[in-house]
Amino acid sequence: MVEVNTPDAMNPGATAAKIIYILYLVGIFVALTGLIGVILAYVNQSGAPRWLQSHYRFQIRTFWIGLLYLLIGALLTGIGVGWLIILGWLIWLVVRCAQGLRYLDRWEAHPNPATWFFT
Template sequence: MEQKSDVAGYFEPGGKNATLIYILYLANIIVPFTAIVGVIFAYLNRGQSSSWVDSHYTYQIRTFWIGLLFGIISALLTVILIGFLLILLVLVWMIVRCIKGMQLAGRNEAVPNPETWLF
């Protein structure tokens, strides 16, 4: 029974759920569409937990949409070859944001500026 409650904690609003969303975003590099599941979790759980966790949900939602926007722009620019470099930069940007977020969530700390476009 104890193990079941541990797993359930990842699906309820809180620090474990925020960490799961970061993992889903990182898994999206290998397994497509897991980021969509992550952003759905973030939208569903935002406003249902403490303020420090809500800062992570806001950060995650923005990470998804900004990454998608620049990912599409980069894909379109592959026609003139610069897009390949831009795709790599978007990938690095997303990895850094996820690692930073996971570190903060692991320490139960809020994201200092969840509205930022950078890191």
């Protein structure tokens, strides 16, 4: 059976996925929104079509991997290199969210939701 991807008006899951990407980007300034985003991704993942499940998996991994990068960066700020790691996390997060939004806007599954990098 072929799965057809439909526009936002007919697919509320796509809207939720878009909101999660935006919450992650807002999380750069307000950390709590990132936590809200990952909770929403976990909640919406199971009932979503396969192509959207790939986005939710990518979003969940983005949260946890990003948290790891931030913790490492925070631990290493005392020797200066931590600030570079945090800057790298910031760029990494923006690129991942932008790429995820691009695939979502084209109604495509994320091609590699298990990656640690960008795509």
